[in-house]
Amino acid sequence: MMRTQKFPLVVFMVMAISEAATAASLPELLDEAAHNSPDIAAAARAWRAAAQIPTQVSTMPDPQITVQHLAVGSPRPFAGYSNSGFAYVGFGISQDIPYPGKLSLKAEAAQRDAAVTREKFEAAKRNVQEQVKASYFQLAYIQKTLAVLQRDQTLLDQIEKIAEARYRLGQGHQQEVLKAQLQKTKILNELARHHELMASQQAQMTRLLNRPPGGADVEVEDLTETPLHYTSDELLAKVRTQNPDVAGGQEMVRKQSLGVELARKDRYPDFNIQYQWQHTAEQFRDYYMLTFSARLPIYRKRKLDPEMTQAVEELNQSRREYESQVQQAYFEVRDQCISAETASGMLKIYRDGLIPQAMATFRAGLAAYQAGTQDFESLLASFLDVLNFDEEYWKTLADHETALARIEQLTGVTIR
Numbered sequence: 001m002m003r004t005q006k007f008p009l010v011v012f013m014v015m016a017i018s019e020a021a022t023a024a025s026l027p028e029l030l031d032e033a034a035h036n037s038p039d040i041a042a043a044a045r046a047w048r049a050a051a052q053i054p055t056q057v058s059t060m061p062d063p064q065i066t067v068q069h070l071a072v073g074s075p076r077p078f079a080g081y082s083n084s085g086f087a088y089v090g091f092g093i094s095q096d097i098p099y100p101g102k103l104s105l106k107a108e109a110a111q112r113d114a115a116v117t118r119e120k121f122e123a124a125k126r127n128v129q130e131q132v133k134a135s136y137f138q139l140a141y142i143q144k145t146l147a148v149l150q151r152d153q154t155l156l157d158q159i160e161k162i163a164e165a166r167y168r169l170g171q172g173h174q175q176e177v178l179k180a181q182l183q184k185t186k187i188l189n190e191l192a193r194h195h196e197l198m199a200s201q202q203a204q205m206t207r208l209l210n211r212p213p214g215g216a217d218v219e220v221e222d223l224t225e226t227p228l229h230y231t232s233d234e235l236l237a238k239v240r241t242q243n244p245d246v247a248g249g250q251e252m253v254r255k256q257s258l259g260v261e262l263a264r265k266d267r268y269p270d271f272n273i274q275y276q277w278q279h280t281a282e283q284f285r286d287y288y289m290l291t292f293s294a295r296l297p298i299y300r301k302r303k304l305d306p307e308m309t310q311a312v313e314e315l316n317q318s319r320r321e322y323e324s325q326v327q328q329a330y331f332e333v334r335d336q337c338i339s340a341e342t343a344s345g346m347l348k349i350y351r352d353g354l355i356p357q358a359m360a361t362f363r364a365g366l367a368a369y370q371a372g373t374q375d376f377e378s379l380l381a382s383f384l385d386v387l388n389f390d391e392e393y394w395k396t397l398a399d400h401e402t403a404l405a406r407i408e409q410l411t412g413v414t415i416r
Helices: 008-015 026-036 038-050 053-057 102-168 174-209 232-242 244-265 300-371 376-411
Strands: 064-070 088-097 271-279 287-294
Touching: 026 038, 026 102, 026 174, 038 102, 053 102, 064 271, 088 287, 102 174, 102 244, 102 300, 102 376, 174 376, 232 244, 232 300, 232 376, 244 300, 300 376
Parallel strands: none
Antiparallel strands: 064 088, 088 271, 271 287
């Protein structure tokens, strides 16, 4: 009698079950990530910080207060103060006044910078959401694949028992039993590999949710196919208005346009006004002085012209980058739409054709092999079809849902 080979160490490793966690829906995990993700929190802080800049740069420069003392006849303090009209103590205040329009341009440019930072915050949120969804779908795929492998272990047990029975009766060959055992070992190897993938994805999910290490694993719900109700053209139309990277690029173009205007304003003078009061002894009259000065921007070739050229080049750079971002987003939306549509068609083929046909073929082959009317190789081939089609179905479903998650990130639409 042929005895089944045992693998106690491998079985122990594969069948070890981690601490069960309460099943969580995808919306619950997305909400948890939105509240706990350090990436989102950092982007929010950056946006809040940038929002404080416009009022700072649009405010007039701080005034300056001056105190003067002029002594006559001696360096000692107050020398000549009582007998000379030239000795005095003076107090003054001065104010720098930028050329009209400069402060408002700086404020608007800072507002555009804040808008860019806001879009980066939105992009960070969507990026974390997409990663959570992708990890969730991978966990669901691995979870289903583990169930398929465990189910197929049971099917292989049936095949092995039938092969052993036929071998005992002299109707089969020892090689058939050995091949069944080899296939069981391969499934054990696949189980171990998928448990490793599961642990890796659980670590990724823990990172995204900012949970402490060593906590309970995330248990996910079963995957279901989500229909895509948007056409490719409808999704492409959303890119310019709802893609944060594209919106940020557009804000950067506007900011650089203001930079050109500011460079043009730098060709005009800034001003300074100063008022001073001077006091001597009581027998002398006080002095009052008002001073007005202007900064003359005369270094055009060495400073002003290069400044203007720099501003224009930065504007053209931002325009080209914006166009590149739009085209990249268009490509990714089209690519993900194609992936989702292809996966949807494949899922229908798996559900309506390949999987039920493969299972029916296997069941019929198992009965035929038991009756001695079909060879073992054909039975094993039909079993592998069942195994492979089931795994491919859940992998395709995870890829389909991941493509939809990427479309949501790119366009801002809600598909699920």
